[in-house]
Amino acid sequence: MENSRQQKNLYYFLSARFLATLSTGIMKAGLAWHLYDLTGSKLHLGLLGLFEFIPLVVFALLGGKISDQYDRRKIVLFFNTFMVIATSALGFLDRMGALQIWMIYALVFLFGICRAFFSPAVHAILSNIVQSGHFPKALAMSSSLWQLGVILGPSLAGYIYAAFDSAFWMYNASALLRVFLMFSFFLIVGQNFTAKPTTHSGSIYEGLRYVWKRKVILGVSSLDLFAVFLGSVVAILPAFAKDVLMLDAVGYGTLRSAPGVGAALIAFALAKYPIDKKIGQRLFITAFGFGMSIVALGVCNSFVGAFIALFFMGAFDLVSVVIRQSIVQMRTPDDMRGRVSAVNIVFISASNELGDFEVGVVAQIFGIVPAIIAGGIGTCLVAVVWPLLFPSLRKLNYYTDVEQTVPERNIA
Template sequence: MSTHDKLLLRHHHPFIAFWLARVCTASGFQMLTVAIGWHMYQLTGNVLDLGWVGLVEFLPRLLFMLHTGHVADRYDRRKVVALCQGGQALVAIALVLGSSSGEVTREMIFVLAFLLGTARAFEMPATQALLPSLVPTALFPAAVAASASAMQTATIVAPALGGFLFAFGSLWVYAPTALLYVVACALMLSLPRRQEPLTQERPSLHSLLAGIRFIRSRRDIFGAISLDLFAVLLGGATALLPVFAKDILLTGPWGLGLLRSAPAVGALLMAFWLARFPIERQVGRIMFISVGVFGVATIAFGLSTSFWFSLLVLAILGAADMISMVIRGAFVQLETPDAMRGRVSAVNGLFIGASNQLGEFESGLTAHWFGTVPAVVLGGVGTLLITGAWIKLFPTLAKRERLHEPPTQVNAP
């Protein structure tokens, strides 16, 4: 066990409760997403409805972006997170009651998906802004990696578990999901209440836009967030995995499941490594290299006709993405004053969500225009071009030595 691990475990019991709450919440969401999608398809048999469910879940993040950050900065963050987890538990309970009475409808699922997305929109910035107060600055990169491992663990295990339980009936998924959210809520409320005051600024257009202004005024933060946006936007190939599984790699649903799990496996292994051996030097250079590896792995996957080689490069892709995510996440949080973390996290969360959602759309559109393989290869090339361009546009970020150094440049780009 490394020194960082010992310090996290011995002196920071609140972090363990935080980590367990993240595991429960992430697992509950993954199980609920699988069950809702399958339930909707059983009801309507319309593939388009599955796309609408995803869009409805994402919509609150866009609608309430400015308000979610302000709430995270104005109120007790642990209570905000716990309230959101309680709201998601109520969504699961509503599905339990609807399933037991056989009254779940297409419209009901859309309404509950919107409520689920709303709860998650308020939960995410408060959760991200809460973590820095639980551990000292020196341990924060390790804590980010450990927190990310919770998400990756849930991504690997929970969807398969949700699908397996749904075979016995929807109640077998919705009821355990509600329990997971209740446990997460209790764990979050067990965290110590922060003593220092948060922002007392009243809600206004000026305060709501403060997160955007802050990001624009910190050139390195703006570069890190926008690099992730465009790199994932161009390099995302997950939406095309069914096509690769069926038509290129000539495998079945089991192969598609392995392909979907491979990036999460690589990311989880890397998260465990970074939790034990945090990156402390040359963080800017390592972040750009990891994004470049992400692009190369994307190209390799697009050109591969071997199932096992495709699994390997997808695992490498996930590991590289995890390095970039941990560095970026720790850097942005450490460079942001505590009173601003909620609003900055809300903007960052919108960028991440937009890159994932629009990245799937971009992949589908380019595949329609140019073909599946050219679309993925072009996306990987685009990621490499973006990486090179961002090194030129944000030289101080590329040369950054440590995560917690004072920024050397603060002028807006």
């Protein structure tokens, strides 16, 4: 990162990452509150996750393949353009009183399609900008700004919605921020963001085969899949805030930002003191802490207690994210990063968005609090079982430790 062009590009990338997260935070938190305000249904909140998950699973592998063949910067710009148009249109429809519930789901579905293509490109671009030796620190810096966006986005959504009693300004604020992030990506120049074709350049399923052969990468991806799937509680926070804690839109926005506050503080610490040893042990410890934080949230009946529980949930999750992404990116060649990132995104989407649907269904049937507590316990169990299933990941000391791969003949 000593090169001035790399430093400038990293600055522009981090700015764009922050703006993207801020925009997404406003949109998703605002959508959830707006939808619950319109329907009062926890199942409808869960369906938001399902409608984002379906296109991600369908298109993510193709998105990874495209990311490994074309200019990753242009991919990000192209698909964000669609998000600007769609989000603005939803705002104007709400302003005219013509907004219907299916239109909200349509926006989420479109966001899932766009994310399937631009997310693999974004993950790979950071690896193009910085050298591998600086990657964990750069990732921590990126995560810091990402979490700052996570903090501010939901809070801004709550304040905007409460101040204007309308979703119009909320949707258009999200769209405007995406315009600014596109401008930041325009400024990233002077480096090659297209992977060189090699022996890995082939099928869109090459990423799946690559992950399956490498048990450390498979372990971190599947850990995220099951731990976060069971512990996905953010989707029903509007219901928890409104029906359990009796909060308004501002209170919900503040509560929704609590995980980001905890994550941001940890991210700034990791940027200065990156985790560089006992990687596997620390990953499983943080996963267990994440689950316990969710259990604590379920037994809280006050705003302060819930905020603290969500604060620690975000802090534990951030450490896990930095470790997982560092392992995946540092152990993957550049010409495979798009497809491997796409596989990782499918795992993440299955855990987050499908987890949102799962918790919405469980909350609708059994209640909000039982759904949260059961999810936290399930996450803790995953954190206990996974070290036994993936001993190579448990024993991982350094990111660069050599890993034995599964022979090709074992790959279906």
